[in-house]
Each structure stands twice: as C-alpha cells, then as structure tokens.
Amino acid sequence: MPPEEKRRQIVGILLVLASCASFAMSPSAARFAFEAGGNTLTVATLRAAVGVVLIALLLAATRESFRLPAAALRPSLAAGALSAIVSYGFVGAVAFIPVGLALLVFFTHPLLIAALWHWQGKERFTLRKLGLALVVLAGLGLAIGTAFDGLDPRGILLAALASVAVTGMIAFSARARQLAGSAPINLLVALVSAGLTGGLTTALGAWAFPAGTIGWLGVLGAGLGTTLGLLMFLASFRYVSPVRATMLSNVEPVFGILIAMALLGEWLTPLQWGGVALVVAGLVLFEMPAKQRN
DSSP states (O other): OOOOHHHHHHHHHHHHHHHHHHHHHHHHHHHHHHHTTOHHHHHHHHHHHHHHHHHHHHHHHHHHOOOOHEEEEHHHHHHHHHHHHHHHHHHHHHTTOOOHHHHHHHHTHHHHHHHHHHHSSSSOOOOHHHHHHHHHHHHHHHHHOOSSOOOOOOHHHHHHHHHHHHHHHHHHHHHHHTTTTTHHHHHHHHHHHHHHHHHHHHHHHHHOOHHHHHHHHHHHHHHHHHHHHHHHHHHHTSSSHHHHHHTTTTTHHHHHHHHHHHOOOOOOOHHHHHHHHHHHHHHHHHHHHHHOOO
C-alpha cells in the first residue's frame, strides 16, 4: 500500500472509532436527563436542537457556507427525515422490549448497508464477510446482555424500522457527502429531524423538560455526543467506504457499555466480557483482508 493511501486508511478508521466513542456518550448522558424528568421524545428533540446550534456555530466559526449545492439538497432532506424515523423507531421499540434487544435488532443495519452496496455493485460482500458480521452481531448480543423474554412484536417491528431507516440515512448521507461538506449536510439533517420530532412531540402533547442543572447537562451531553459523532462518521467517508465505516461502527455499543461502567457503575459479567472480545476479534478479522489486498 502506498504511504499516502495507508495514511488515508488510518485517518478514516480513527474518525470512525472517534465517532463511535462520541455516539456512545449520548445514551449515558441522556440517562441524566431522563432521571431529571425528561421523556424520550422531548430529549430526542432537544438533542437534535443542540446539534443545530452546534453545527451552525461551527460553520460560522470556520466561515464555511451554510448553503448546499442543489444536487445535495434532496439526499440531505431524505437523510433528515429518516433520522427522525430512526429516533421514533428506537424510542418506540424500548417502550415494548428491553433496550438490549432493541439494540441488537438495530445493529443489524451494517448487514443491510453491506447488502445494499453489494446489490448496487459498489463493494463485494463475500461469505467470509457475512460470517464475520454475524460473529460480531452474536458478540453484541452477549455484550449487551440481551434478554429474550420480552418479545413484543411491536417492539421488534419498531427496532427493525429504525435499522432500515438508518440504512437509508447512511446511504443518502453518503450520496450527499460526495457533493458537499459534512457540516452543512448535518445541519440540514438536524433541522429536519428536530422539526419532525418536535412536531410529533407537540401533536402528542408529550413535552416533558428535565429539571435542574444535571438534567440539562445530560441534554447537552447527548446533543454533543450525537452531533460530533455524526460529523466524524460522515467525514470518514472521504477515507473509507460506507460499508467499512458502518461495520466498524459495531464497536459503538461496546464503547457505550464501557462509558456506562465509568459514569453509571454498570459492571459487566464474564459472559458480557466474552461478547466484547468476540466483537473486537470479529472486527479485527474483518479488517485484515482490506490490509492484505492493499
């Protein structure tokens, strides 16, 4: 592999891992907002609103244009609408099934992304890659500590909806990213998502704001984690393929578990540690062919 290409690959992988660490902070931060009286729809809307403010400040500070090329506008709007569906689907799922099971269903989306890219002829998805993806998914199941005693079909369907929606969101974002920078794309995505989730919250009369400084710091942390994570994830598409980036993003729940250990004192069982090891091993093996080919 030429040194310049090797550097690009390393930058892309580091961006994905940093985005996962940032995303993983969001659930633990949101927990503080929930414990202070916020509900899921309100926190999801406020989280998107924090993203709008943060990205607008970033664009202003860097003097980057807020405008998107006309060709990037439609895929960005579609990604924003799908982002709202992701929030609604996942939030709705955990009302009917355990969070761990919802996460496990949701993280089938790397398989969907790989299948979509294979179908479009953009990147081959071999049987070996499929096997490793299933190994990683099994490891996530162990690490999350998924319980299968709450199989309400409504929860399964909503989590599956979120998985399909995030697949579409990544696909449309990747298309827009070919035409514009990640910051203005994310600004529009956050605006659309905040508008749709805020409209739904208003229609349902479900506004419930957190009380106290800790609750609002939780909202801020959730917004920062999600926004910075998405910025870095989309930026990684300049260096690695969306399939590779999405597969690497399977470490996000592992980071989330470790952050929850540090902030919330949620310790892992030996079986869960085995799941973490399985995820890491599967991802390392998934990465090896790309390095060998190059």
